[in-house]
Amino acid sequence: MTTDYRDSFDELERKWQDRWERERTFVAPRSPGSRRFYCLEMLPYPSGRLHMGHVRNYSIGDAVARFRRMRGDTVLHPMGWDSFGLPAENAAIKHGIHPESWTEDNIAQMRVQLRRLGLSYDWDREIAAHRPEYYRWNQWFFLRMLEKDLAYRSRRRVNWCESCRTVLANEQVEAGRCWRCESVVGTRELEQWFLRITRYAEELNADLETLTGWPEKVRLMQRNWIGKSEGARVRFPIVDGAGGDSGESIEIFTTRLDTIHGATFCVVAPDHPAVRHAPAAGPARSGLEAFLRRAAAREAARPGTAPEDKDGVDTGLRARNPYNGEILPVWTANFVLMEYGTGAIMAVPAHDDRDFEFATKYRLPICQVIVPTRDPGAVEPAVAAFVEDGWLIASGRYAGLSSAEARTVMLRDGEAAGFARGIVHYRLLDWGISRQRYWGTPIPVIFCDACGVVAVPDRDLPVLLPREVPLTGSGGSPLEQSEAFVRCVCPRCGAPARRETDTMDTFFDSSWYFYRYADAANRQAPFDSTVAESWMPIDLYIGGITHATMHLIYCRFFTKVLRDLGLVKFGEPVRNLLCQGMVLKGGTAMSKSKGNIVDPDDMVRRYGADTTRLFTLFAAPPEKDLEWNEAGVEGCFRFLDRVWRLFTPRAATLAAEPAPAPGDGSGDPRRAALRRKVHQTIARITVDLDRRLHLNTPVAALMELTNAVQDFDREGRPGDGPFLKEAGQVMALLLQPFAPHMSEELWALLGGEGTVSGRRWPEADPVWLHEEDVEIVVQVNGRVRSRLRVPAAATESEVLALARADAHVAGHLEGKSIRRTVFVPGRLLNLVV
């Protein structure tokens, strides 16, 4: 007796989940053999509830992991928790729960949810960032970086989010707003710990070239973020009223040294030191002060955003262009930023859009020195800046050179004369990791009045986060309130000392966690190098695009540091990166405030894990956004239901049938067609998973196969058993990546040996892959006129003869002569008349 799929999926899915766990099916060995596959999904923050974005992410990863396992790879597929961070602390403040219990409760809940989805994780390797056995290694890495001068302390103006009451790294400020709470970010001057990621700027940029398994989009975003620009610094001496050197100078940064003869003024940032040296008296003075007030007011109103209009004023200072001796006025204006380059520029209105706009507004001279062709006729007056490279004119002895040549030659001359210096500039800034919050890794340093900043010795790690700390959400670092934590003795001199009370940015935690998975139980070291190297780099890393310039730059940086510490031999942690799209409902991302959340538990309860997973894979290709559609979920459920009804009522009978021999059925067109479909489906799905990472088309192929079996079965005949059995067993095997529970159940019912999870992926029998008869499309002048069934091996002349005889074709050939024929064997014949 059989039951409805609707009544049995829950029990069935739980049964297989229990069995996988009991048999430790997905536990990976300590080190893999030659064929390994590290399949990783970005670790979640334990918010307490899984959302559909997680389900999609993990369904994609699980499909790949299960497929690779069946293909014979030793697969590492772990899961863990990015469990430090602000929400736990906020929950503690709001509800009076300790962040630790809040976090652990959430983890427990989410683990249950993940298990119910039947994801093939090796839970033995589970990690959680907030546990001392994990974060002690954060501290250990920090100390290594301190030794290498990769971590340093500096007083700086930093981004400050008032709402989160903490510092933000540059990467965490998006258009002037906090990446987490979206409130406007201000600045504060604070002593902070920084990681010298800029030391790796060049390598981080150059190695992007080697990341061929990454989406172009992410590489581009990183390239922009690193912002490499090659140029020169040039010193412009400040001259006094008589034209003599004042002894002062301003240094400008330019990437277009070739245009320097066209400089007609200089511009410094409003907060540039030179502004303070502007003449103290004279009519210009009041204008300057008014401008500085305007700039300050604008900055206070909308910090960190670009002003709407260019605004500036002549400082009264004069500078000499060292390349041609020309005396230029020095302006200060709101479009020049102190944070970039030297905070000062030479303005070349003829060849820079911003300079052009500014010069036009203030009627400053525009002087053309680059022309688009080597040999221009008359030079037209500029109506817009010509910003491309070209050839130099009006540039003294450099006239006639190309822009590129000129940059090289002029830099060399300027360096020889001592007023220019070639530099490579990066937009990337050092990573500020200090956070004035409780729920994070304590930074392992001690301040001693006598010895200064002292590193906590390795033997004293971990520096434990004290449990009882008042959390109010206001004031400085919460750890300052814990006397027992703060007071310590200096490890160097033994005098009373104070501990650092800031904690680490949680992005530190997630920058290396994938190494820990490789050797999660290690108590002596963050990981054993040999073991980690046997699994790393990650073969496929799956997550959202949101981390393109944060996590994914930090973790590349970290791996380069680990390499330089001698812990690993490679410099890039991720071979292939898949950025999956978002899950939308009604065209926008699901969110509580919009009230358009679809609860994964609800879906699993109503349709089961298989259906829920199947839908997330089927409804859209992985990298595109997916619109949640309940009717589509029903469709996936119906598909599984159909598979169920097709095979389970007679599973016992089929189980007793023999498998068809390799050539069986070839004499019977109906049976041959089914076997062909079965084997073609194997081939198709294998290619899609193996080479293209397409997950929606394999599901479609499985549906087609089901339809074919249904059609075959409609006119069932005695002796069909072996053929149905083959189809059912192949179906069971191919379903494993997409609907693993149904896969196992079907396999078991059809008398399959062992479990599908423990079996090899099926091989398509080449005999059934090629069709004996193929349909050839006959075109006349590129338009389809007929279709012919011919033997696969038919030659051009044979097909041509058949085509001429075809009534449809003949009608279009009447009264015309064939000028040319194009024949694609097995595909098409095009007659050009």
Added chain:
RNA sequence: GCGAAAGUGGCGGAACUGGCAGACGCGCCGGACUUAGGAUCCGGUGGGGCAACCCAUGAGGGUUCGAAUCCCUCCUUUCGCACCA
């Protein structure tokens, strides 16, 4: 503004290196079985004539025997960056 990606039925999406456009699913229409059906099964489903043909992959042009696919121009959408010198 700069840069990137993408535009295919009513909808989600197929179409490997240029070779049958619309696989598969949803929705819709018709039918069967039914007391009933939002279950299941069968048939149909890009548009126009409804027959043989014509028109269709954002718009326009080009290359080609042949273009959703390659090239050019434009439009739209999404994303990223946004005075980066």
